[in-house]
Amino acid sequence: MTAERARITVFDTTLRDGEQSPGCSMNRQEKLRLAQQLDRLGVDVIEAGFPIASDGDFESVKAIASVVRRPIIAGLARACRPDIERAWEALKDAARPRIHVFLATSDIHLQYKLRITRDQCVAQAADAIRFAKSLCEDVEFSPEDATRTEPEFLCRVLEAVVEAGATTLNIPDTVGYTVPAEFGDLITTIRQRVKGIENVVISAHCHNDLGMAVANALAAVAAGARQVECTINGIGERAGNASLEEIVMAMRVRPDRFAYETGVVGEQIFAASQMLSEITGVPVQPNKAITGRNAFAHEAGIHQDGVLKNPLTYEIMTPQSVGVPDSKLVLGKHSGRHALGIRCEQLGYQFDRRALDDIYRRFVRLADKIKHVEDHHLLELIRDTHKPSGSATPLIEKIVPPQAAVVNAPAVTPESAPEPTKPFPVGPQTNAFGVPLPGHGDSHHEQTQQEDYLWGV
Ligand SMILES: [Zn+2]
DSSP states (O other): OOOOOEEOEEEEOIIIIITTSTTOOOOHHHHHHHHHHHHHHTOSEEEEEOTTTOHHHHHHHHHHHHHOOSSEEEEEEESSHHHHHHHHHHHTTSSSEEEEEEEEOSHHHIIIIIOOOHHHHHHHHHHHHHHHHHHOSOEEEEEETGGGSOHHHHHHHHHHHHHHTOSEEEEEETTSOOOHHHHHHHHHHHHHHSTTGGGSEEEEEEBOTTSOHHHHHHHHHHTTOOEEEEBGGGOOSTTOBOBHHHHHHHHHHOTTTOOEEOOOOGGGHHHHHHHHHHHHOOOOOTTOTTTSTTTTOOOSHHHHHHHHHOGGGTOSSOGGGGTOOOTTOOBOTTSOHHHHHHHHHHTTOOOOHHHHHHHHHHHHHHHHHHSSBOHHHHHHHHHHHTOOSSSSSOOSSOOOOHHHHHHHGGGOOOOOOOOOSSOOOOOTTBOTTSOBOTTSTTHHHHHHHHHHHHHOO
16 A cells, blocks of 8 residues: 655755845855754755855855765856856865756746847757756756746746756746646646656745745645755745745655655754754744744643643644754753753754863853753853854853862953843853853852762763
8 A cells, every 4th residue: 555655855945045035144154054954954955055146155165065975065056157167166076066057937037137038048048058067967957937937938948958958957936926736737737748857857946925835845746846945944035935844844744645755854853943043043933833932832721731641632743753852851950961962962053072061061050040941041052152253162251170260269250251142131240141250259169069060971
């Protein structure tokens, strides 16, 4: 009875389309960090940027291509030589490079934006693909604004690029205009009419202007698309892109309707979402499906009661299946370094031993002060500890080894700490969390106690 489940390629464009959305720009280090998390998440393709757009974008794509080796690394290019050359320059050291070329095909874009005829459009697309193919085996083509392109003409362009060597045909609903049944029909039309289509992968790239990006992407898959382009938290131009976590979990929770598989590691979803939000400073909408903080919160008494008796009464998936940390696990000062390390990982941070020690010292002081350390406290603590600065492990306060602190207690003064961005109530002799700094008050007692927890795990 078990039918073969088709494997869907997950193409993540958080670092390209997502990064283009207001307030979501990221620097090279941040992009690299997120790319490594996307790798852990198990996406198949990472679109790392648009190399000709800026030197920063170019360097980011190059850095990701050289460090992240498992997934395909894609770079975007307009359908012209300089763009494609620049993309290739950034990608050529990747283990699995892909050049992604796009050219608008709708009449409104051809007339008003590109000022070219349909014939010129076909020729330019095919030329660009031929050139990209001369550099890179893996070439994707996107007819921008495909959903507002006359289908007959769309098929003509697609046929030309398939003949020129494209290996993936991405169908973008650039303006978020289509609806599921219509988009599914378009994919079916393409499969029926484009010569050579059976040798290439059809992809869907949906925007959420009408709130249907995920539904449209799933409709495309049902009609035969085998790649979905999506972003973490659904970030992206305007109303955003189709959300990776929603597509993946729809397939997992409803295999009866969506008999497909992806390589995504569900348990890494929450960490990826948190990391993105932390890097960009853009919070996740609280009721956002899968990754919002209320997605698994049961406020109503009758729901709480049901969930405690059997989670399936109100939960269609468990928080653990998407990596949401068990909310019953509260970190306090008796939590060990191991537990802290695990929680940090769940929140999207992996630290080496030295960095974790550093975090742990601060955590113990904080726990001493506020008893229960919640995720937002921990995230702020991590952020404060890893504020960008010249040094590899910047510190907001100098951590003095316990013995030294005992001897030098009165003389120790904190390094001038930068102002916290979102401070807890801060007294004159406390750090960002209101925890007394070394050299003040009963620091002797604190330091002694701290030592016990520091190495006791
Ligand atoms: Zn897009």
